[in-house]
Amino acid sequence: MPFLLIDFPSFSPIALQIGPFAIRWYALGYICGITIGWLYARALIKNDRLWSGSSPISLVQIDDFILWVTLGIIVGGRTGYVLFYNLPFFIEHPAAIFRLWEGGMSFHGGFLGCVVAVMWFARKHGISILSLGDITCGVAPIGIFLVRLTNFINGELWGRAADPSLPWAMIFPTGGDVPRHPSQLYEAGMEGLLLFIVLAVMIRRGALKRPGLILGSFILIYGLARIVGEHFREPDVQLGYLWGGLTMGMLLSIPMLIVGLVLIVLAVRRGAPKPAEAIR
Known part of the structure; x- marks a missing residue:
C-alpha cells in the first residue's frame, strides 16, 4: 500500500439510536438540510432589502411549503432513482420501491419533484412561481x-x-483494494458549498429582485458542477458508462x-x- 494512501474511516450507518428507534446518517442529512434550509429561507423572506419592496412570499406560506417540498424531494427522488438508475430491478421487485431506508435517491428526480411542488403550491396560493423557485434553490445547496x-x-x-500517489486517495470498504477519489467530498464542495456561496453572494447583491435569476443560476451551476464531479465518480454498476463515456448523471445534467x-x-x-408589482 502506498505510503500516503488513506484508509476509509470506519463509520456506523446509525447516527442516533434510542432503544429500537434509529436514525441513519442519510436520513439525518435530509432532515438537517430541510430544517436549516427552512430557517435560512425565513431569514431571506424577512429581509425586505433583498426584494423589490417586500417579499412576495409570507412566512406563513414558506412554513406551509416545507411539507410540500419535502414530499416533492422524497417522491421525486425515489421515482427518479427507480426510472433512471435501476428500472429492471424494480420491475422484478416492485415492493423494494418503498424500502427507502435501503437508500436509492436521484438528485435529478428530487429536483423535478421540487419543481412540481413549487408550481403547484405557487398556483394554489397565488404567489410568484419564479420567486418561490428562487428561494427554494437559494437554500437547496445546504441540503445537497x-x-x-x-x-x-x-x-x-x-x-x-485514482493514482496511488494522490495524497487523499482512499480505499473504500466496498470499492475493492483500488485507491479511489473521495468523489462524495468533491461533490459536497462543488454542488454544496461552492454553489451556496455563489448564490448567497448573488442574493446579497440583489438577485432576488430579478425573479428567476437564482433559479436559473442554480440549475446552470449545479449542472456544470455535476458534470465535472461525474468525471471522478464511479458510475452505478448496473448502468456503467453510456454513449461516448457519458454517465447517467452527466446525461441528466445536460438539459439543466x-x-x-x-x-x-x-x-x-x-x-x-x-x-x-412585488407587493401585489
Whole structure:
C-alpha cells in the first residue's frame, strides 16, 4: 500500500439510536438540510432589502411549503432513482420501491419533484412561481452539501480509481483494494458549498429582485458542477458508462445547462419588478 494512501474511516450507518428507534446518517442529512434550509429561507423572506419592496412570499406560506417540498424531494427522488438508475430491478421487485431506508435517491428526480411542488403550491396560493423557485434553490445547496457528506460517511457512491500517489486517495470498504477519489467530498464542495456561496453572494447583491435569476443560476451551476464531479465518480454498476463515456448523471445534467441559461437570460431581460408589482 502506498505510503500516503488513506484508509476509509470506519463509520456506523446509525447516527442516533434510542432503544429500537434509529436514525441513519442519510436520513439525518435530509432532515438537517430541510430544517436549516427552512430557517435560512425565513431569514431571506424577512429581509425586505433583498426584494423589490417586500417579499412576495409570507412566512406563513414558506412554513406551509416545507411539507410540500419535502414530499416533492422524497417522491421525486425515489421515482427518479427507480426510472433512471435501476428500472429492471424494480420491475422484478416492485415492493423494494418503498424500502427507502435501503437508500436509492436521484438528485435529478428530487429536483423535478421540487419543481412540481413549487408550481403547484405557487398556483394554489397565488404567489410568484419564479420567486418561490428562487428561494427554494437559494437554500437547496445546504441540503445537497449535507447529503453528500452522508454519502461519504456511508462509504457509498465512491469515486473512480485514482493514482496511488494522490495524497487523499482512499480505499473504500466496498470499492475493492483500488485507491479511489473521495468523489462524495468533491461533490459536497462543488454542488454544496461552492454553489451556496455563489448564490448567497448573488442574493446579497440583489438577485432576488430579478425573479428567476437564482433559479436559473442554480440549475446552470449545479449542472456544470455535476458534470465535472461525474468525471471522478464511479458510475452505478448496473448502468456503467453510456454513449461516448457519458454517465447517467452527466446525461441528466445536460438539459439543466440549457434550461438554466434560458432562465438567466429571461430574468436579466425582464429586469426587476417595480415595488408596487412585488407587493401585489
